[in-house]
Amino acid sequence: MLNTLITYIVEKKIFTSQDRLxxxxxxxxxxxxxxxxxxxxxxxxxxxxxAHCNFQLRGNASDEDEAFVRALAQQYAIPCFVTRFDxxxxxxxxxxxxxxxxxxxxxxxxxxxxQQEGYDYIATAHxxxxxxxxxxxxxxxxxxxxxxxxxxxxxxxxIRPLLFANKQTIEQYALEHKLQWRxxxxxxxNKYYRNRLRNEVVPVLKGMNPxxxxxxxxxxxxxxxxxxxxxxxxxxxxxxxxxxxxxxFFLNLTSFEGLSExxxxxxxxxxxxxxxxxxVKDIYASLGQISGKQFFSVTHILVKDRGQLVITPRxxxxxxxxxxxxxxxxxxxxxxxxxxxxxxxxxxxSNFKIPRDAKVACLDWQKLTLPLRIRPWRxxxxxxxxxxxxxxxxxxxxxxxxxxxxxxxxxxxxLSGDDIVWVVGLRVDNRFKISSDTTEALIISAK
Numbered sequence: 001m002l003n004t005l006i007t008y009i010v011e012k013k014i015f016t017s018q019d020r021l022x023x024x025x026x027x028x029x030x031x032x033x034x035x036x037x038x039x040x041x042x043x044x045x046x047x048x049x050x051a052h053c054n055f056q057l058r059g060n061a062s063d064e065d066e067a068f069v070r071a072l073a074q075q076y077a078i079p080c081f082v083t084r085f086d087x088x089x090x091x092x093x094x095x096x097x098x099x100x101x102x103x104x105x106x107x108x109x110x111x112x113x114x115q116q117e118g119y120d121y122i123a124t125a126h127x128x129x130x131x132x133x134x135x136x137x138x139x140x141x142x143x144x145x146x147x148x149x150x151x152x153x154x155x156x157x158x159i160r161p162l163l164f165a166n167k168q169t170i171e172q173y174a175l176e177h178k179l180q181w182r183x184x185x186x187x188x189x190n191k192y193y194r195n196r197l198r199n200e201v202v203p204v205l206k207g208m209n210p211x212x213x214x215x216x217x218x219x220x221x222x223x224x225x226x227x228x229x230x231x232x233x234x235x236x237x238x239x240x241x242x243x244x245x246x247x248x249f250f251l252n253l254t255s256f257e258g259l260s261e262x263x264x265x266x267x268x269x270x271x272x273x274x275x276x277x278x279x280v281k282d283i284y285a286s287l288g289q290i291s292g293k294q295f296f297s298v299t300h301i302l303v304k305d306r307g308q309l310v311i312t313p314r315x316x317x318x319x320x321x322x323x324x325x326x327x328x329x330x331x332x333x334x335x336x337x338x339x340x341x342x343x344x345x346x347x348x349x350s351n352f353k354i355p356r357d358a359k360v361a362c363l364d365w366q367k368l369t370l371p372l373r374i375r376p377w378r379x380x381x382x383x384x385x386x387x388x389x390x391x392x393x394x395x396x397x398x399x400x401x402x403x404x405x406x407x408x409x410x411x412x413x414x415l416s417g418d419d420i421v422w423v424v425g426l427r428v429d430n431r432f433k434i435s436s437d438t439t440e441a442l443i444i445s446a447k
Contacts, residue, residue, distance in 0.1 A: 001165065001173050003086050005037050008164040017043035019120040023051045024110060027065040027182035030125035032072070033170050036179055039076045048103050049079035051113055053106050055087040057098065065182050083109055114157060121159045125153050128166040128213035135216060140193070141369055142417060149224040166213040234268045242269060249311040253347040255288060273300040273311055276418040282380070314433050344443045354434055361422040363432045365440040369417040374424070377411045383420035384430040394423065401426060
């Protein structure tokens with residue numbers, strides 16, 4: 001495995017023997033194996049250090065992980081950096097999921113440490129199984145080409161030298177060399193999407209293709225090449241039709257004439273301004289219509305003006321979109337000056353009754369895509385009101401509801417992915433309603 005690692009590093013040009021590496025280590029089998037492999041390379045051995053985050057999420061087990069990493073560094077006689085985070089408090093304060101907060105804390109600290117101590121790269125122990133899970137997770141959530149390449153072996157200052165190996169190879173190596181490592185019991189809990197994929201979905205796929213990891217890794221390699229080719233082609237088109245003056249972007253539409261796939265090219269150009277694929281489809285459909293129609297992303301406003309699209313940044317006070325839920329770990333309320341929401345996820349039982357209150361939304365949990373977001377409604381928004389199969393413009397719905405003009409700017413919408421699931425306090429979207437097939441519900445009350 002050591003020779004394969006060295007060959008992989010050289011062929012992929014991941015790093016050189018002159019580079020100093022900060023190795024992110026949890027104490028689990030993957031990072032322990034990577035540490036053992038790297039310390040066997042004389043030209044690399046003196047250039048690595050360990051970096052461990054204690055998130056204090058698992059009581060004594062977290063402290064034992066830290067002690068294990070410190071002892072391992074002492075055994076190999078290499079530097080070791082450790083930091084601690086009060087993750088629960090930070091997640092509550094920042095109203096984010098524990099997983100997302102922990103990931104952000106981890107990589108922010110790694111990068112700060114890398115710069116302070118003069119290291120060239122941050123090495124993580126991601127492997128082929130992580131690649132499989134990431135690709136599948138991106139497919140479930142919805143993705144473009146970028147999501148299909150999964151994890152890259154080198155991305156900025158983060159490198160992943162173990163991407164050539166699968167979990168079975170890593171476990172076999174650890175057993176052959178009688179390595180010790182720490183087990184994280186939370187990896188077996190299926191309340192997180194990634195764990196459910198790992199524990200339930202991937203075994204089924206491996207039953208269809210025992211060589212799943214290698215097969216998908218080869219597919220990802222080809223997809224990455226297609227992505228690079230496509231990005232270069234889009235960049236060449238953008239140079240011809242996209243200009244910028246005083247912070248405003250102008251997209252000349254004549255350059256799209258004759259393109260075989262103008263919609264996907266337009267999406268690639270507009271996604272950096274925050275527009276989703278669904279929005280870009282609507283923008284593309286409007287190109288043959290009269291000028292003046294507006295479209296809104298979180299960060300920009302787009303207006304069709306004769307033969308061009310004009311894209312301007314939104315003012316800071318307009319950027320009011322908030323993350324509401326990002327994991328299965330609920331329990332916190334959402335507060336805004338004029339709005340307070342409480343959330344509860346419950347199983348559907350035979351005596352469950354849907355509340356007949358517009359201020360209470362009952363949503364089918366399995367149909368939701370996290371994170372859920374909340375923001376003020378915008379012109380161009382649409383949804384499918386409960387009981388209707390056709391979509392309806394939100395502006396028309398508010399007129400039908402006889403919402404006074406001075407109160408319309410207080411109407412908020414909740415989004416799952418790019419779809420409105422609830423016009424808060426007014427109407428649930430029909431696509432996310434409770435049905436006879438619903439097993440779990442998300443109950444949200446507005447006060």
